[in-house]
Structure formats: structure tokens, C-alpha cells
Amino acid sequence: MLRIEHLGIAVKELEKSIPLFEQLLNTPCYKTEKVDTEGVNTAFFQTGESKIELLEATKEDSPIQKFVDKKGEGIHHIAFEVENIEAEMKRLSALGFELLNTVPKNGADNKLVCFLHPKTTNGVLIELCQEKR
Ligand code: ZN
Numbered sequence: 001m002l003r004i005e006h007l008g009i010a011v012k013e014l015e016k017s018i019p020l021f022e023q024l025l026n027t028p029c030y031k032t033e034k035v036d037t038e039g040v041n042t043a044f045f046q047t048g049e050s051k052i053e054l055l056e057a058t059k060e061d062s063p064i065q066k067f068v069d070k071k072g073e074g075i076h077h078i079a080f081e082v083e084n085i086e087a088e089m090k091r092l093s094a095l096g097f098e099l100l101n102t103v104p105k106n107g108a109d110n111k112l113v114c115f116l117h118p119k120t121t122n123g124v125l126i127e128l129c130q131e132k133r
Contacts, residue, residue, distance in 0.1 A: 001081065002083060003049060006044070007050070007053070009076060010071075011054050013056060014043050014056040021043075021054060030046060032044075039062030039063070042109075044109060053108070055076060077115070078125075079127035079128070081129055081131075085114060085130035086104065089102075096120065097120045097121065098120045101115065111131060112129065113130075115127050
């Protein structure tokens, strides 16, 4: 894996969290994007070579809504950038890691993504992401 591409943080309201993180990180939010298939609104901040992604649920059955209801706001996932997402999915699956999607799907910020089930990764939701080319 190349680097930590971003940390995903689940929040209740982007409207409140964007200004908070702008102050915290001392950098403006450079992009917001709705990902309909995931039921989320996202907001991105650049911090050095990595990013912070804030996630807000757009519907009741969104995974982010379920997460916030259960655990409250907080770190939701760690995303690693990979060179070749399909090769990495194959490698991890062969090692026994459970993939939450069997083909790469479209994520925010021009990425192909795949998630690993937290039960096979010590409770941490892991996202693999590859820049779309
Ligand atoms: Zn993410």
C-alpha cells in the first residue's frame, strides 16, 4: 500500500463540522461531494500528503447513520491508496480478509474503492482506493 490516502470521520452535520475542521486544520475544505450509492455527503481537507474526509448520512439507512447511531461521531475508516486495486483485492482475499464488495466501486474524489470487513481487520474498517485513470 502506498500511503494513508485519507481518514474518514463520521459526523452528524457537515454544516457544523466543516467550519470546525477548517479551524482545526487551518485549511479550507476544498471539495464537497455527494455519493448517492453510499447515502453520504462528503467533505475533504488536504493535510500534507493525506486527507481528512468528513462523512454525513443523507438517509436513514445509510451506513454512516447506523455508525453514528451506534458509536456516535468519530473515526469511521482508514483509506489506503493502492497502485492496482484489483490486484490488491485479490491478494487480500487470498489471505482470508473479507471484502465488502467483490468488484471495485465508485467512491468520492475520483476513486475506485473497496472496503474490508472490520471483523477481519481488528475492528478497523479499511478502504482501499485507487485513483481513476
Ligand atoms: Zn473514504
